[in-house]
Amino acid sequence: MQRRIFTIVLSSLFLSAPLAQAQDVIKLSTTTSTENSGLLKVLLPAFEAKTGSKVHVISVGTGKALELGKNGDVDVTLVHARALEDKFVEEGWGVDRRDVMYNDFIVVGPANDPAAIKGGKDVIAAFRKIAASGTRFISRGDNSGTDVMEKGYWQAAASKPAGASYVSAGLGMGEVLNMAAEMRAYTLTDRATYGAYRAKTGLAVLVEGDKRMFNPYGIIAVNPAKHKGVNYKGAKALIDWITSADGQARIAAFRPEGEQLFFPSASR
Template sequence: MQRRLLLILAAACALSGNAYAQQIIRLSTTTSTENSGLLAHLLPAFEAGTNSKVHVISVGTGKALELSKNGDVDVTLVHARSAEDKFVADGWGIDRRDVMYNDFIVVGPPGDPSGIKGGRDVLAAFRKLAGGPAKFISRGDNSGTDIMEKAYWKQAGAQPAGAQYVSAGLGMGEVLNMAAEMGGYTLTDRATYGVYQAKTGLALMVEGDQRMFNPYGIIATNPARHPGVNYKGARQLIDWITSPEGQAKIAQFRPGGQQLFFPSAKPD
């Protein structure tokens, strides 16, 4: 009986020791990587190989970078290159690496009341949307998608007025649901649309414009600004997701048989 008790205690101590040794890595990232299911596909392999647990905070790119700037996360995975470059130049992040890319698309009601379906010029489509009868649903959350949308309106020289323009302040999945409910159009990343297409019934309207290219980068929070961050863990995640193994896992993510993200990491 005593021997059995000692064995149980030893096993409990071993389990406790393993749990204690497991490192926590805090990751802020965009809603597209979470909503699409990509992180659920990627992270278990990384966690198992590094005895880590990645705590994911899924928000828009602007908020994801802000969390890193404040030292609230160890690493951030986002998609707004100009904002990323400024973030690094200002000294808040280090070790930025290309990870993957997909593209933006415009989606809307199957009846296409604004007449943009089949177009490959995003600015021409936005001009039609600005004067069209249907609503446009904007993320309105300073996400990478929101930043790109605002740039398109500026370049197009027009924007829907009044109630025709709905600034939701929500994530991509919620905005797609809103667009479906309101019979409106929206700009979305292709990955999130792929997951929500069946449930929303929204149709693909515009794709293929090179201005709709959507690259993703990963950046470590600068430990010189925030000594308490887990820089070692951040570098482990950066190195893994840009490694041949991590890049292959990205390419293998094909919900419904469709590849939603394309690896783009460059060798060191």
């Protein structure tokens, strides 16, 4: 009888272990910029050490990152397209949105600058010059935050490179930067990913400083009322930590090659 009880207890422990382990996993969808820059490799180990949780990262464009949240495939999302974020929350898919950090977009391209945009502070004027020059422009083409911003610039410019001069890659930021280098083309990038790829691409920063190139990031928990299976407790723990004094200080301290790439913006 004792042996039978021991077997039942042991079996129940083995059966419950995967369930307990699953509760400690937090699924995060985020942008390729946070992944490519190396920031998450600094932030997440600190959070995991503090909480004992494991964060599983899915790195895609902002549009896809939010879509994963809508489908309940992730617990929390960290993205940078405020209009899409607000819509995500207004439609009831996300809760507890918080500002996390910001940086900026820049226009980069070949050092010889065939479109003569170097030093400009007006991104719309620069886009018009690129379109008129016939020089290639590589677009993310993936409904990411960068892609949404770029499309808005072309719309404001009322012009766009024609035919083969406009390449819609459907790729992440790092891959697009590599393409721009190989094809001697222009592209729009966030400063953080450019910093990680600057040495290998040799692309030059040509336009920066326009207030329309401001690039804020937000973190949002997937609404547990929409998807009962999401790990809301884990999502909330990550949100609370990344917006805490500790998380924000680590964001500010992330300075590969001595340059600060993200600036904390959580209100406390």
